[in-house]
Amino acid sequence: MSDPILLRARGLKNSRSLSTYCRLGGYSALEKALSMTPAEVIEEVKASGIRGRGGAGFPAGVKWGFVPRDTAKPKYMICNADESEPGTFKDRELIVVDPHMVLEGIALASYAIGANTAYIYIRGEFVDEAQILGKAIAEARRKKYLGEDMLGSGYDLDVHIHRGAGAYICGEETALIESIEGKRGLPRLKPPFPAVVGLFGCPTVVNNVETLACVPHILERGGAWFAGIGTERSTGPKLFCVSGHVERPGVYEAPMGITFRKIIEDLCGGMRGGRKLKAFIPGGSSAPVLPADLIDTAADFESVAQAGSMLGSGGLIVMDETVDMVWALENLLAFYAHESCGQCTPCREGSDWAVDIVRRIHRGQGRQGDIETLHRIARFASQGMTICPLGDAFCGPISSFLEHFGHEFEEAISKASSMTAKALPILPVQSDRELFGL
């Protein structure tokens, strides 16, 4: 395995201090970029081919290019540190290990789009991490890497931290913007896209922590260098966060295109207790589940999509042969039912009804027709039927669990007592709790 790039400081003493960061070459990319034009910075990032690490995989340089240059309005840069996708914990690692790498990325992105104010939106639970970032900002300001007249270039940038307060949906960029504006985190209709009408009605770019952490390296060593890592269309190094039934769960850095087998068997030391792999979720809980025989799939955007799932955030959840897939789907759907913002009917109702049905099947009270109903919900709440992708996020698991592990659901239903099954109506989640004495 090649030397780590993003996690190069992991394990070093005082890895998060400014002096350590500078000793490893930190902030030299910023110095270099401030002598370039913003357009040149964007070109370099475009040349790297880097795609967003938050889940959607949109090319970051292209996103920056959408910001209008000739507007009188202020522009905003937002770093999305609302890491809430189940199975994802890489941004936290980056912040804890090397906060200045993230800050330098924010400074470079802000300069490229012409923003003088940047916000870091960090999930409310990350209290220590917000403090780490706050300290790093103060340190960087003292050395003129942030603040007024950065490094004597005449460019000013203020970076503020905005803490979330417990809402998965605020990881969606327009909900995040609403949340900074002091509102409930309800996603906005697009278009207009944030690059044109974003925070406070002004052009805004939202990038994930990991995406931004790649940017200093791209500027320092060149877009072509970055594009040479990974695969042709999924470039660069990627952080994979592995959780569940492996010997050594954690955050690992590897070039895009490494296989899931290598991640699980080599990096994570194989399955816990020597058990057999049953299934894995390759990119955070919203990514469709894949069965064990697809373990040789390469972890890049195209290969995972071809296998029927998505690379998403790189959050790999590993399940061994002991896992009851009806139970696992119930757990995931409970998450989405809880986190749906309630704005769009298909998602609000669909997620509640789906968890209700799967919970009923799991409790041994499934009915004939339940699987068809789940398929219907998945059709009715996905693919553009909702404002944001949360609809797709819970339908992907439904469809994929049924596709690969449908027999477990059928078996649970066929074992259910026909008496109870007939006697029980389908009810929303809250009533369901009372009914089953949960």
Place this chain on the structure above:
Amino acid sequence: MTEPMTSPLVVASPDEVGDVTFDRSMDAQIRGILKRYPNQDAALLPVLWLCQDRWGWISPGIMAAVGKRLDLAPAFVEGVATFYTMYQRRPPGKYLLQVCTTLSCQLCDTSVLVDHLKQKLDIDFGETSADGLFTLVDVQCLGACGEAPVIQINSDYHTDLTVEKLDALLERLAGQ
């Protein structure tokens, strides 16, 4: 990694936060928050955080005072405060046990910890133990899945927990 020593929450009684005014230090902090944004509506989340740090929860009286200070309708403030799960709308115990119950933690036996906690403290989710020390809540993914199972106590993460580790931890907290 050594586990942090979590300090107890300062929790105001409902009477103390029935009718709220901001003292000089809090008002100075609010003015500091307002400087970060081009309009004062955006200060709502950070000001609610400030209040929760000060009083331990967000009472109706606090919402009214925040609305007045930021020139927002009381219903709007309540709408925001109720949307986000981390703003406590009832006074919690001194230690808020926030157990992650999402898949990665569940795969690593969180439910064993949950059963143990419920039995030991004789409470269900959403309840506070009789001695007023511990409030138990179930939360969604805490974003530390590699160290599952995870419980956040007040603001600190406690990771790779077992029943034994949890017992020792609760004992230390109860004793301080």
